[in-house]
Amino acid sequence: MxxxxxxxxxxxxxxxxxxxxxxxxxxxxxxxxxxxxxxxxxxxxxxxxxxxxxxxxxxxxxETSPEEESVVYDYSIVYRSSLIAALALFVLVGLVLFLVNHAMQPVLAKPLRKFAR
Structure with missing residues (x-):
């Protein structure tokens, strides 16, 4: 159904x-x-x-046959799979944010006159 x-x-x-x-x-x-x-x-x-x-x-x-009505399905695999997919998505988002905020910090140039004296 x-x-x-x-x-x-x-x-x-x-x-x-x-x-x-x-x-x-x-x-x-x-x-x-x-x-x-x-x-x-x-x-x-x-x-x-x-x-x-x-x-x-x-x-x-x-129309459903009587055999199809008596079959019991286990839908917990759907919830587990969606939970794993959501966790994988958030891990990827976290890695991207880590790379953007931490690993790709700009290295600013220091003025040359300060070191020339």
Whole structure:
């Protein structure tokens, strides 16, 4: 059976996310004087294509067999994997911040007149 949140399926959430990202990109780059301004209409066209693909994909059948209903799934691996992915992301962010703030400190030049006397 399909997973539903508040009576709607996952496809509605995917469509909402795709359109939100497309609109944010379009608004962000709308007034850019460079060629990146064309990224806005391209993102809208991409959202239209993704929407059409998701609308035209056939939906799964609503009938389930008795064998499929009696199967018990262990979803804890999803939570563990997402926790590991989040931890890996924060480790990478921490390493980048360490490199930016500590390892790449500028070495300022000292004036020559101070040492020439």
């Amino acid at each position: 399909a997973v539903q949140v508040m009576g709607v399926g996952i496809g509605v959430f995917i469509l909402a996310f795709v359109w939100a990202v497309a609109l944010i990109v379009c608004i962000t780059f709308a007034r850019s004087p460079t060629s990146i301004a064309s990224l806005g209409p391209v993102s809208i066209l991409g959202a239209i294509v993704v929407s059409l693909i998701l609308i035209l994909i056939p939906r799964e059948a609503k």
